[in-house]
Amino acid sequence: xxxxxxxxxxxxxxxxxxxxxxxxGVDWEERVxxxxxxxxxxxxxxxxxxxxELGALLVFESSNIRYLTATHIGTWGxxxxxxxxxxxxxxxxxxxxxxxAAKNHRLHSPWLKPEQSNGGNNGLQGAISPxxxxxxxxxxxxxxxxxxxxxxxMPLGVDVVEMPMLRELEAAGIDVRDGxxxxxxxxxxxxxxxxxxxxxxxxxxxxxxxxxxEFLKPGVRESDVxxxxxxxxxxxxxxxxxxxxxxxxxxxxPHPHVxxxxxxxxxxxxxxxxxxxxxxxxxxxxxxFAVGRATSAHRDAYHKARELIDSAIDLVKPGITTDRIAxxxxxxxxxxxxxxxxxxxxxxGHGLGLGLHERxxxxxxxxxxxxxxxxxxxxxxxxxxxxxxxxxSAARIEEELVxxxxxxxxxxxxxxEELVxxxxx
Numbered sequence: 049x050x051x052x053x054x055x056x057x058x059x060x061x062x063x064x065x066x067x068x069x070x071x072x073g074v075d076w077e078e079r080v081x082x083x084x085x086x087x088x089x090x091x092x093x094x095x096x097x098x099x100x101e102l103g104a105l106l107v108f109e110s111s112n113i114r115y116l117t118a119t120h121i122g123t124w125g126x127x128x129x130x131x132x133x134x135x136x137x138x139x140x141x142x143x144x145x146x147x148x149a150a151k152n153h154r155l156h157s158p159w160l161k162p163e164q165s166n167g168g169n170n171g172l173q174g175a176i177s178p179x180x181x182x183x184x185x186x187x188x189x190x191x192x193x194x195x196x197x198x199x200x201x202m203p204l205g206v207d208v209v210e211m212p213m214l215r216e217l218e219a220a221g222i223d224v225r226d227g228x229x230x231x232x233x234x235x236x237x238x239x240x241x242x243x244x245x246x247x248x249x250x251x252x253x254x255x256x257x258x259x260x261x262e263f264l265k266p267g268v269r270e271s272d273v274x275x276x277x278x279x280x281x282x283x284x285x286x287x288x289x290x291x292x293x294x295x296x297x298x299x300x301x302p303h304p305h306v307x308x309x310x311x312x313x314x315x316x317x318x319x320x321x322x323x324x325x326x327x328x329x330x331x332x333x334x335x336x337f338a339v340g341r342a343t344s345a346h347r348d349a350y351h352k353a354r355e356l357i358d359s360a361i362d363l364v365k366p367g368i369t370t371d372r373i374a375x376x377x378x379x380x381x382x383x384x385x386x387x388x389x390x391x392x393x394x395x396x397g398h399g400l401g402l403g404l405h406e407r408x409x410x411x412x413x414x415x416x417x418x419x420x421x422x423x424x425x426x427x428x429x430x431x432x433x434x435x436x437x438x439x440x441s442a443a444r445i446e447e448e449l450v451x452x453x454x455x456x457x458x459x460x461x462x463x464x465e466e467l468v469x470x471x472x473x
Contacts, residue, residue, distance in 0.1 A: 061465060062458050066450060068251035069244055071285040071326070080327075085241040086118045086159055089234070090141065096234035097137055103202025104136040104194055105227045106217075111402035112207050112231045114328055117143045117160060119153055123288040129173060129210055134190060136197040144168025144186070170213055178212035187216035194222070205230050236399070236407045237425035242329060243450055246400060246427055249326035250448055250459040252284045253333045256322060257462035264339055264470040266314050270294040270307040277322055286324045290404070293321035296339075301435040301442040302384070303394065314340045314473075317349075317436065319444035328402045332429045333460050334446035338469045349436035350443040350467040356395065356432040357445050364422060364430075364449065364456040370410045371419035373397065377412060377432070384435055388413040394433035399426065400448060426451040427459075443467070 069079040093116055097105055107113055108129040114120055116133045125131060125146060134142040142164045145153060150167040153160060171182045194200045204217065205227020217224050238246070256277050263276055274292035281289050294307035296318035312318065319336040336353070338346050359376050380391035388411070397410030408420040408428060431446035445464055449456040 061463060062447075062461050064247075064458050064461065066247045066457055066459060067244060068247045071248065080241045080244050082118075082241070083159075085239065088239045088241070089115050089118070090135075092234040092237070093135060093231070094137075096230045097135065097205075099233070100205065100230045101203060102205040102225060102227065102230060103199030104134060104190075104197075105205045105207075105230060106132060106134050106190060107207045107227065107231065108132045108209060109207045109228075111235075111328070112228075113143070114402055115231065115235060117141045117157075119143055119145070119149075119157060119160075120287075120328065121146060121149045126288075127208075129208065129213075130168075130170065132168065132170075132186075134193060136194060136199045137202075138199065139193070139197040140164060142166075142193065170210065173210065174212075183210075183212040183216040184219075186213065187220045187222070190217065191220040191222055207231055232407055235401050235403070237423060238401060238427050238450075239425070242401060243425075243427060245327050245329040246331075246448070246450075247459050249286075249324065249329050249331045250333060250461075252281060252286060252326060253322045253324070253331050254460070254462045255284065256280050257320075257333075257335050260320060260335075261337065261468065261470050264312065264318065264337055266312055266339065268312050269309050270296055270299075270312070270318075271309050273320065274307045277320070281322070281324045286326055287328065288325040290323040290325065290330070291321070292323070293319070293334075295319055295444075298440040300444075301440055303433060303442065303444070312339055315343065317342070317346045317441040317443065319442070321444070321446065323404060330400050330402070330404050331448065332398070332400060332404060332431070332446060333448060334431055334444045335462055335464055336443045336445060336467065338467055340469070340471055340473045342467055342469050343436075343438065343441075345436040345438040346441055346443070347467055349434045349441065350445075352434040353432045353443040353445045354465070356434070357430055357447060360397070360430050360432075361447060361449065361456050361458075364451060366422060366424050366451060366453060368422045369419035370397070370408050370415040370422065371417075373410050373430075374412045374415035379412065383433070394431075396432075397428050397430045399428045401427065422451055424451055424453050 113133045153165045154162045203223040203225040207228040273294045278289045297316040316339045321334045377395035385391035399406030429448045435442045448459040
């Protein structure tokens with residue numbers, strides 16, 4: 049940004065030096081080193097565990113399981129708490145998997161000890177009654193491993209847990225504590241392989257936005273855009289399309305966070321958020337368009353959203369705390385909301401990795417009183433929103449960035465310096 053009272057310098061189009069190397073490994077170019085990636089993640093988890101008061105981590109949340117064990121069984125199993133992993137201070141990772149997946153991992157995941165990849169069942173979130181003894185059996189196994197690996201007298205950190213499982217762990221004499229903060233400590237800083245995977249995921253969305261730009265015209269529905277984006281992402285190698293926000297016209301303000309079957313009309317303002325995972329690593333990437341033509345209200349709202357995100361990006365560098373970014377953004381009442389809770393997620397920042405919401409989380413709701421230091425190797429998204437003066441349109445912009453020693457480097461490159469008009473009349 050410029051000096052106080054001076055206009056900010058003109059921006060060229062977004063560029064980055066971070067590679068998006070392709071979706072397959074090759075022998076003629078160094079790309080993602082998956083052995084290095086697995087070693088790094090496990091080392092980070094051990095470091096965070098050693099720095100805590102915990103003796104072990106028991107995780108049920110899918111991204112935490114993947115971080116510790118580098119296993120994945122498809123999005124159908126995502127966060128059903130029917131898989132879990134254990135890491136003690138002294139041992140190697142354990143994984144309890146859904147049925148035959150355990151045998152598959154013994155065959156194809158040589159970084160795991162075969163005897164520590166087992167089938168498990170805690171009752172399918174209560175569909176099998178807890179009186180079956182399944183949660184009790186799991187708790188007994190966890191207690192035995194903690195004894196065998198020398199951490200029985202220490203607390204066990206758990207990320208998320210069903211009530212019968214929690215009660216059985218406690219009945220087994222285990223002191224259960226919050227393990228999610230330890231896992232988030234581990235996952236906070238990304239290595240070069242994680243950054244490459246995040247960059248490749250963003251590059252895929254760059255391409256989808258080109259498709260949306262060419263497709264977006266009167267007569268197509270919000271749901272048609274969601275279908276197009278989902279198809280193209282899966283075609284390009286996406287592992288999971290978690291959500292496509294597709295919002296247009298009078299549905300733009302307030303943001304409903306869900307697409308509909310509304311037909312796109314001439315002169316609509318429309319914005320989209322594309323959330324998908326490539327090799328587990330996620331995007332959250334908004335862009336706003338005008339369809340055919342744009343009003344002055346559309347352009348003014350877009351200019352304001354762009355100003356808010358640019359001021360935040362310019363501030364990002366190691367050592368800055370997140371309260372300083374949040375202070376740049378308007379209070380909820382200034383853009384039509386009664387409280388910061390109601391406006392949460394609109395002027396917003398959040399870490400990206402195997403999870404959609406990692407550290408740091410930046411907003412006026414939480415950051416002013418509980419700031420977090422920005423560090424090199426963090427990857428996060430910044431997103432802004434501004435309602436248009438017409439009372440129903442709005443602009444939404446989001447940029448993903450990597451924190452380097454010198455500041456922020458963008459991963460999201462589809463043009464967003466000015467409001468893009470599709471199929472202009």
